[in-house]
Amino acid sequence: MSSTVREFIGELDNVRVAITGAGVAQLSSQVLRGRVQRLVDTYFTSVRPGIVGNETQLEALREAETGLQELLSLSHGRSLVSKYKRVLKTVRETLVAFDGVVTAQPASQTNKVSDVDKTIIATLTNLVPSAALSYCQAITDLQAEHRFSWRGPATDLREALRETLDHLAPDVEVAKGDGFKLEADAKGPTMKQKVRHILRKRGVSKTLTSAPESAAESVEAAIGGFVRSVYTRSNVSTHTPTDKSEVLRVRDWVRVSLCELLEIPT
Amino acid sequence: MATVVAYYLSEFAPEEDRRNSITVEDVQKYFKQAKFNLPAKPAQLLVDTKGAGYFDSIVRGEYKLNSVGYNLVAHSMPTAKPGK
Numbered sequence: 001m002s003s004t005v006r007e008f009i010g011e012l013d014n015v016r017v018a019i020t021g022a023g024v025a026q027l028s029s030q031v032l033r034g035r036v037q038r039l040v041d042t043y044f045t046s047v048r049p050g051i052v053g054n055e056t057q058l059e060a061l062r063e064a065e066t067g068l069q070e071l072l073s074l075s076h077g078r079s080l081v082s083k084y085k086r087v088l089k090t091v092r093e094t095l096v097a098f099d100g101v102v103t104a105q106p107a108s109q110t111n112k113v114s115d116v117d118k119t120i121i122a123t124l125t126n127l128v129p130s131a132a133l134s135y136c137q138a139i140t141d142l143q144a145e146h147r148f149s150w151r152g153p154a155t156d157l158r159e160a161l162r163e164t165l166d167h168l169a170p171d172v173e174v175a176k177g178d179g180f181k182l183e184a185d186a187k188g189p190t191m192k193q194k195v196r197h198i199l200r201k202r203g204v205s206k207t208l209t210s211a212p213e214s215a216a217e218s219v220e221a222a223i224g225g226f227v228r229s230v231y232t233r234s235n236v237s238t239h240t241p242t243d244k245s246e247v248l249r250v251r252d253w254v255r256v257s258l259c260e261l262l263e264i265p266t
Numbered sequence: 267m268a269t270v271v272a273y274y275l276s277e278f279a280p281e282e283d284r285r286n287s288i289t290v291e292d293v294q295k296y297f298k299q300a301k302f303n304l305p306a307k308p309a310q311l312l313v314d315t316k317g318a319g320y321f322d323s324i325v326r327g328e329y330k331l332n333s334v335g336y337n338l339v340a341h342s343m344p345t346a347k348p349g350k
Contacts, residue, residue, distance in 0.1 A: 263342045
């Protein structure tokens, strides 16, 4: 992405040099005005679609886009060269600042994926690839500052845990276990029962199984409540920040459960 | 212990013995070699280890250490103290 932006800045400089080199106060040359229009077209058709960034970065980019639209407007008449130079300068400065920010971003984003999450993803990739993808997607989505809805990462986290539990403890096996009893209104074993089944098979004591069992139970309860609450809230956007913190809590519970189930030390 | 044997077979065994699977014969051979108590039913040990989520079944009686079993041996088991 950065290389595309830099190439565009280079082309913008070329246009500015050409306009300045014309040595006139008012730009009437059809060739140069056509060049300005092509420059604007290139941005909106080739450069802009490939740009991704967070809300703040894209907001900064809007200043450059307003400038480019102004350039297009200037190119439709015999406008002053000084106006072109002023707008080109603003567009350039905004794009250079944007380039600096996005160039630094990948490293900082990578750092946000903890070593534990990397190990969880690597283990799941070999064990249940679809669960690995769900977990990876949720962790990536949670790095965003703003989203219209947080249901996606919440359900991805639940699915990552559910699929892992289904793989390690199929319903039939859990149902055959000693003392198994369906919980009220449940059609099959709950996540909590599956966690207990797996850890008992590993010989983990009752005391030690309680933490991951509770975490799995909390995931079920929280996501059930979370998804329902989105339907019942009249103004979802007002509650978005709260929703993110709820999903972060779910992530912590899923992480605790997965670390225990996948034998990942924390 | 079955996971340790499977890990040894896949990672550290001499070239001619190295493989990604474990059977009852391996349990008997390597438990004895390590002076570890033989289980009453070695075949059941492999079934139980699969049930605990550490093995995947390849064919009947033959199992493979999966990534959870690998994590258990490589990352979660206590390491020997120097000099022991």
